[in-house]
């Protein structure tokens with residue numbers, strides 16, 4: 001075991017640092033300003049293009065996909081250095097790199113890879129994820145949007161929901177039911193879809209944060225060429241698993257860092273000193289910091305497993321579960337230690353406003369990408385080997401389910 | 403011993419509950435937020451007409467002279483629906499401060515008008531981040547200087563009770579010496595203001611040393627408000643889980659969800675029990691009040707925090723939409739957890755007032 005960076009890794013960090021110092025500042029977002037969605041995506045594309053030109057796009061993606069073919073550690077190093085700047089990196093970029101490319105890379109044809117990989121890495125194509133439906137979230141395989149074969153095309157009808165940034169995406173990754181006569185996980189097929197296709201109707205949903213960056217996406221007789229099918233007919237569930245695994249491995253830690261909260265406590269007056277003088281605040285933040293550090297080391301272990309070709313499986317769920325809980329707990333605590341001012345900070349106090357946002361956003365982290373309860377089931381069943389819930393819906397043809 | 407509410411109290415709660423269920427459907431709250439409204443003024447007027455706003459004001463000053471526990475029935479119901487009215491600011495804090503610390507003349511001048519709701523009061527204590535009570539605002543002679551921020555409901559209030567050191571001062575907000583600036587409030591149904599005083603005319607409330615008692619009494623009401631709100635979250639979560647199908651059966655049938663909501667239910671009943679005791683102590687056993695109020699505060703916040711968070715969690719993605727109703731409580735919960743002092747503050751007070759504790763009262 002060696003926690004130090006290898007000479008190659010250290011050299012990578014030095015180079016990445018220098019490159020970022022020269023390129024990132026002009027792409028930074030203004031502090032505390034809510035950008036218009038269209039503008040944010042435009043800035044996101046431009047930054048991604050710069051990353052591509054710098055040779056840092058898709059660090060872990062194989063060179064065959066146009067990536068750098070680097071290691072997970074390198075990706076982490078770059079992400080750490082990149083996080084020192086306030087850059088436009090939303091789902092509009094993340095879904096393409098973290099979900100679309102891996103699934104296309106693993107299940108797609110060489111033609112599909114050629115069609116999408118390079119343009120996505122350059123920020124030319126933005127992507128959304130069209131999985132969830134009103135009655136299919138945790139129980140994703142319960143989805144009802146259906147596709148019927150018609151010559152060289154498929155005709156899609158149904159409704160997706162919570163589709164982040166679909167209203168500003170060029171392409172979508174889509175899972176639909178192509179065979180209702182087999183059990184729910186078996187009759188699914190995976191596609192990429194051009195979001196400008198006729199018959200797609202995207203309606204933004206207002207969120208509790210005040211933003212409206214996820215959507216209901218309706219499909220009425222939308223034609224998708226069979227050439228857009230990823231993997232075999234009926235292989236949709238396996239494709240989804242590829243996407244969700246990537247989602248889980250990449251989560252955790254990018255926001256709500258505990259060191260920032262310690263600094264926040266120290267910047268909050270209390271009597272003659274600061275809020276950080278309080279024993280209970282110190283205890284809570286130190287515990288959270290220790291857990292955050294554990295999460296980082298845990299992730300390093302998982303990355304090591306991945307680099308050896310092992311599948312961390314439900315272990316990845318542990319990192320996400322622990323992070324989600326801590327994120328809500330500590331952002332809530334930070335508001336409390338701030339006192340009344342946290343409820344209505346002065347206009348210039350961007351830090352408190354960010355923590356308020358964290359407290360709101362933490363609810364999403366506990367739900368999306370595997371909700372707490374679902375992850376606990378996975379850990380119990382796949383890590384501890386405990387039996388699953390008795391299920392009535394697994395081996396019955398979908399069309400016979402109520 | 404009879405540790406239950408009286409029939410009259412139950413009826414009062416039912417009456418308030420019926421009225422509020424009708425007047426404050428969730429869509430009403432959405433409308434108020436969209437209008438960036440200061441408050442639900444028609445509801446306030448109606449509460450006034452029904453006498454609710456004079457509940458804790460003595461009969462000689464035009465109120466109903468009800469007990470703290472009676473008042474708590476109204477607080478609980480307002481919490482249950484997330485009502486956007488300055489009940490706590492005006493009645494539980496401002497009116498109570500005048501009643502506790504004011505002169506007879508001050509009481510006669512203000513309490514009758516607070517009791518009808520014609521005058522709205524607010525209570526100013528914080529001065530920016532950190533300590534519960536500010537130290538900057540001072541009263542010199544009949545003038546007040548300094549800044550209080552944030553102050554709940556100061557936009558609709560015409561009268562503020564302002565904490566100035568150990569003293570409490572009465573300040574009219576509609577005078578040139580007071581500037582009000584509306585702040586962006588985390589709780590979208592409870593506006594907060596910054597108040598700047600520049601040689602503002604102010605009157606001292608003559609009976610000093612009442613601030614701690616005032617806060618003790620106010621957190622008892624806040625505890626009932628939190629219990630009402632937590633119960634609303636619990637019911638909402640249960641109802642949703644019954645309806646939502648997951649892997650071929652109702653979500654409510656999964657033990658993970660049952661256990662989660664059972665934990666919330668335990669917390670709510672604990673909180674309610676402490677709140678009963680503190681409500682009783684506030685009226686009939688003032689020696690018990692500091693410890694009882696602090697205990698009620700701590701359990702109420704725990705219950706509401708769990709309930710607000712887990713209610714949203716049980717709803718999944720839909721809980722994150724403005725159209726769903728979880729967010730009203732998720733935001734209000736932070737208001738109730740932080741205003742009047744955070745957990746640490748009340749933990750200190752509880753320890754200080756535990757029989758046998760060597761720590762002197764703060």
Ligand SMILES: Cc1cc2nc3c(=O)[nH]c(=O)nc-3n(C[C@H](O)[C@H](O)[C@H](O)COP(=O)(O)OP(=O)(O)OC[C@H]3O[C@@H](n4cnc5c(N)ncnc54)[C@H](O)[C@@H]3O)c2cc1C
Nearest residue numbers: 129131132137138162163164368371373656658715718719
């Ligand atoms: C901000 C945001 C962005 C999103 N973006 C996208 C996107 O871009 N594309 C997309 O496809 N989806 C997206 N989602 C949807 C997300 O993937 C789902 O919300 C998630 O899968 C949960 O599904 P659900 O919302 O239907 O909740 P449900 O599945 O209905 O879950 C409700 C509750 O039940 C619990 N539960 C589920 N199963 C069990 C069980 N067996 N035992 C006990 N409890 C259980 C859950 O943990 C949860 O607490 C997004 C969601 C949010 C909030």
